Amino acid sequence: MTRTETISEYERERLENIRQNQEMLKSLNLASEPVIQATKVVHKGRAKPRATRRGKENKQSNDSDKEKADDSDASNSNNNNDEDNDDDSDYGSSGKTKRRTKIAVATRRSKRLRGESALEGITEIEKEAVETGDFSGLLQTGEERFGQTADTIKVSGHYGGWVEPGVMERLGIRSNATEAWESEGGGKFSFKDPLGTGKKISKKMAGGQSVAKYVASKLLRKNPNSYFYRHTEPGVEQWTGDWTDEERLVFLDIARRFGCGDKWGLFSTYIPHRVGYQCSNYYRQYVIPAGWIIDDNYRIDSAGNAVYVGNHRRSAR
Numbered sequence: 001m002t003r004t005e006t007i008s009e010y011e012r013e014r015l016e017n018i019r020q021n022q023e024m025l026k027s028l029n030l031a032s033e034p035v036i037q038a039t040k041v042v043h044k045g046r047a048k049p050r051a052t053r054r055g056k057e058n059k060q061s062n063d064s065d066k067e068k069a070d071d072s073d074a075s076n077s078n079n080n081n082d083e084d085n086d087d088d089s090d091y092g093s094s095g096k097t098k099r100r101t102k103i104a105v106a107t108r109r110s111k112r113l114r115g116e117s118a119l120e121g122i123t124e125i126e127k128e129a130v131e132t133g134d135f136s137g138l139l140q141t142g143e144e145r146f147g148q149t150a151d152t153i154k155v156s157g158h159y160g161g162w163v164e165p166g167v168m169e170r171l172g173i174r175s176n177a178t179e180a181w182e183s184e185g186g187g188k189f190s191f192k193d194p195l196g197t198g199k200k201i202s203k204k205m206a207g208g209q210s211v212a213k214y215v216a217s218k219l220l221r222k223n224p225n226s227y228f229y230r231h232t233e234p235g236v237e238q239w240t241g242d243w244t245d246e247e248r249l250v251f252l253d254i255a256r257r258f259g260c261g262d263k264w265g266l267f268s269t270y271i272p273h274r275v276g277y278q279c280s281n282y283y284r285q286y287v288i289p290a291g292w293i294i295d296d297n298y299r300i301d302s303a304g305n306a307v308y309v310g311n312h313r314r315s316a317r
Helices: 009-028 124-132 142-146 165-171 177-183 211-217 224-230 245-258 264-268 276-290
Strands: 153-155 293-295 298-300 306-308
Touching: 142 293, 142 298, 153 245, 211 224, 224 264, 224 276, 245 276, 264 276, 276 293, 276 298, 276 306
Parallel strands: 153 293
Antiparallel strands: 298 306
């Protein structure tokens, strides 16, 4: 392949960190020695010392509440998932020496910290890329990765269809985007005024409702692509579990007939119970990495993940 692709800064730093860790392990001679995580102190056969009395007797508690991580979509915080430290706490002076019963050798999740070979985390081509600074070889086209046969589905990254005919008839949606937009009041579209009413949309909605989902809910007949990106057909349940093989086959059939890669709201009307963003995620996380569809807007990295290299400007309608 032409060595013109560039790898992300994150991937570059990851590979460099792996290389530095390998050198550190060698210098510390940890390749064959176990790593001791912590020494635990165990109290047996005695009660916890009483708290110090100052003036009046106050009972002090050594237990503290733990904060719960906010896992809502609105929270973008980075939460650490480190295991709790269960070492015994100090309860004040007892006049007795604590007995050390044993040294606990923990099993490290990380192969590097367990002393196992860190080379398993980096391939030869990645090592070469770090040494030479040329990361272009880490990205492959779908054809380079999987080859191409007569049955291979190849797309340009664009969907050329419209709303599924049955859905269009049931909901009274016009036959194309221009007619749909104009028949529902028209107006000039912009991201600040996606409804085309001439009024900007407030960034805050009552009850914490998603602005994007609220706007989409108003565009069923005016901008079906926007509506179906976040909503199913009215009255149809949205599924959130794993995709079935039947859904996969429908997805591939629609891609073969109309292409795919954008306008996922329209695309999803052919797959009941799924919305546009689910189709987009499925495409990027499963379809492209599996080689079911070849799309030159994507490359496959050394870990088998899809990397978007195309034009990020997408049509909103």
